[in-house]
Amino acid sequence: MKLRTDFPLLANYPGLHYLDSAATSQKPQVVLDALRDFYETANANPHRGAYSLSVRATECYHQARVRIAQFLGVRDSDCLIFTRGTTEGLNLVAESWGFANVSSGDEIVVTALDHHANFVPWQVLAMRKGAKFRICELTPDGKIDLDFLSAMLNKRTKVVAFNHVSNAIGTINPVAEIGRLVREKTDAILVCDGAQSAPHFPVSFDSLGVDFYAFSGHKMLGPMGIGGLIGKREMLEEIPPYQTGGDMIEFVHDDRTTWNVLPHKFEAGTPNAANAVGLAAAVDYLDGIGMDRVIAHERSLMSIAQKQLAAIDGIQIYGPPAAERSGVISFTMSDVHPHDLATILDGEGVCIRAGHHCAQPLMRRLDVPATARASFYVYNDESDIDALVAGIIKAREIFAYVET
Amino acid sequence: MSAEVSALYQEMILDHYRRPRNKGTLENADASVEMKNPLCGDEIGLQVTFDGDAVRDLRFSGRGCSISLASASMMTQLVKGKGRDEIDAIRSQFRDLMLGVASGADESRLGALRALSGVARFPARVKCALLAWNALESALNGHTP
Ligand SMILES: Cc1ncc(COP(=O)(O)O)c(C=O)c1O
Numbered sequence: 001m002k003l004r005t006d007f008p009l010l011a012n013y014p015g016l017h018y019l020d021s022a023a024t025s026q027k028p029q030v031v032l033d034a035l036r037d038f039y040e041t042a043n044a045n046p047h048r049g050a051y052s053l054s055v056r057a058t059e060c061y062h063q064a065r066v067r068i069a070q071f072l073g074v075r076d077s078d079c080l081i082f083t084r085g086t087t088e089g090l091n092l093v094a095e096s097w098g099f100a101n102v103s104s105g106d107e108i109v110v111t112a113l114d115h116h117a118n119f120v121p122w123q124v125l126a127m128r129k130g131a132k133f134r135i136c137e138l139t140p141d142g143k144i145d146l147d148f149l150s151a152m153l154n155k156r157t158k159v160v161a162f163n164h165v166s167n168a169i170g171t172i173n174p175v176a177e178i179g180r181l182v183r184e185k186t187d188a189i190l191v192c193d194g195a196q197s198a199p200h201f202p203v204s205f206d207s208l209g210v211d212f213y214a215f216s217g218h219k220m221l222g223p224m225g226i227g228g229l230i231g232k233r234e235m236l237e238e239i240p241p242y243q244t245g246g247d248m249i250e251f252v253h254d255d256r257t258t259w260n261v262l263p264h265k266f267e268a269g270t271p272n273a274a275n276a277v278g279l280a281a282a283v284d285y286l287d288g289i290g291m292d293r294v295i296a297h298e299r300s301l302m303s304i305a306q307k308q309l310a311a312i313d314g315i316q317i318y319g320p321p322a323a324e325r326s327g328v329i330s331f332t333m334s335d336v337h338p339h340d341l342a343t344i345l346d347g348e349g350v351c352i353r354a355g356h357h358c359a360q361p362l363m364r365r366l367d368v369p370a371t372a373r374a375s376f377y378v379y380n381d382e383s384d385i386d387a388l389v390a391g392i393i394k395a396r397e398i399f400a401y402v403e404t
Numbered sequence: 405m406s407a408e409v410s411a412l413y414q415e416m417i418l419d420h421y422r423r424p425r426n427k428g429t430l431e432n433a434d435a436s437v438e439m440k441n442p443l444c445g446d447e448i449g450l451q452v453t454f455d456g457d458a459v460r461d462l463r464f465s466g467r468g469c470s471i472s473l474a475s476a477s478m479m480t481q482l483v484k485g486k487g488r489d490e491i492d493a494i495r496s497q498f499r500d501l502m503l504g505v506a507s508g509a510d511e512s513r514l515g516a517l518r519a520l521s522g523v524a525r526f527p528a529r530v531k532c533a534l535l536a537w538n539a540l541e542s543a544l545n546g547h548t549p
Contacts, residue, residue: 336470337468337469337470338444338469339444339446339469339471339529339532340413340469340470340471343409343412343526343528343529344409344413346409347406347408347409348406354444355443355444355445356444356445360445363445369444369445369446369447369467369468370444370445370446398409398413398418399418399470400418
């Protein structure tokens with residue numbers, strides 16, 4: 001794939017090797033154009049004006065929802081709630097569903113692989129409700145330990161939250177198997193953090209078998225500040241709103257208020273219509289490539305990177321074998337701290353992430369304070385891997401690593 | 405390699421990183437502080453014994469990047485035996501150096517710490533260099549001579 005020229009930022013920095021798409025992706029021209037076009041031709045407050053410009057804004061916003069729902073395999077597009085991103089989507093579930101349905105003595109399960117965004121809201125909910133917060137442990141190669149999970153499930157389990165793909169080490173989790181185990185043994189809801197799956201391979205919510213799925217637009221070539229939560233209609237209708245205010249109401253009486261229908265019930269205030277339109281343009285762009293090709297491209301880069309990095313003395317790679325990961329390679333090199341590595345790579349124009357990747361529980365289990373992480377997307381190619389490897393070797397020279 | 409990166413990783417820094425001075429723990433410490441950098445998970449433990457308001461001895465432990473550990477190691481060498489006022493002056497001068505604030509003060513009293521001056525060009529790393537100093541400040545504040 002030769003897509004680099006579609007991305008203005010990458011075109012602006014010809015020597016830049018952007019390997020941090022798991023944190024956020026770059027944006028293609030078509031997305032920037034869609035944002036600009038909305039503001040230049042359709043901008044008005046959606047849902048609020050009787051005049052035709054407002055109707056046009058409303059229609060753009062609605063069409064964006066339909067388009068993104070189609071991309072993620074949601075037939076009932078009103079079940080896609082726009083949020084600021086994954087974090088807000090998961091907090092919505094913990095707050096609205098959790099507050100109404102979890103009580104003292106119940107159990108909430110997350111995994112040691114989860115991002116803080118799918119860990120802390122549940123921990124806080126459990127503390128507030130007097131529920132038990134339980135963490136599913138991992139296999140030595142960084143996958144959810146299904147035997148462990150199975151053994152911890154019981155009739156008091158109310159929530160099982162997990163990520164589809166780990167941002168920290170790239171593990172792709174077996175959603176169907178997890179779903180089967182959970183359905184067999186519990187009446188719990190399944191909450192899937194899709195921040196790292198929606199951008200990278202085909203996802204169909206309707207056949208995924210989970211109750212809620214959250215994602216972030218900025219990780220899938222879309223703008224920052226827009227993402228979504230998809231839920232089953234009966235659950236979304238049953239649970240209370242997350243925030244209250246304009247747009248989400250039906251009637252406001254002096255003494256009580258009734259709620260608007262889905263999706264508006266969960267979208268209080270002026271929506272981020274422009275960014276929804278931008279995200280719709282991003283999914284058009286991704287579909288233009290084909291999600292099967294996106295993952296195939298990442299896989300081929302991954303296998304090259306894996307081979308080259310593994311050949312460097314002192315490199316340790318975390319997580320499952322390369323063939324079972326998404327386009328994420330998380331590693332450390334002997335006693336060169338990931339931050340030093342990232343600084344030296346930065347000097348070579350290579351952007352990687354160094355740190356705990358918002359997964360401190362996982363870092364503790366890997367027994368490292370931090371790892372270095374390179375992640376791939378559609379605009380990367382072999383030259384990015386070459387630059388990464390050259391930078392790592394430079395870091396090794398600076399630190400004059402001698403094997404002991 | 406970029407000039408900034410070579411200026412950052414001076415031999416002195418790598419030497420302190422590889423062969424940290426005053427690493428370990430102190431028995432009968434008067435003050436004991438743990439500090440973490442939540443952004444990167446680096447952590448430092450600092451133990452200090454006092455003589456009046458002067459630091460008689462100190463040791464550090466923990467894990468972190470070359471900048472944070474070298475800074476800790478150099479700091480322990482520099483402040484040992486010094487009184488509170490002098491340490492405060494050094495600390496504030498070092499902070500200025502890290503934040504790129506020209507203090508106009510004589511830098512010679514920073515001694516080996518001047519090797520860390522390249523950090524100022526890397527805003528993301530300044531907090532690494534200051535971690536040990538924040539721990540020391542906390543230890544000093546907790547101590548009433
Ligand atoms: C797996 C995972 N979950 C949740 C999040 C949070 O996403 P956001 O910051 O867009 O809300 C991220 C990204 O940072 C992630 O990688």
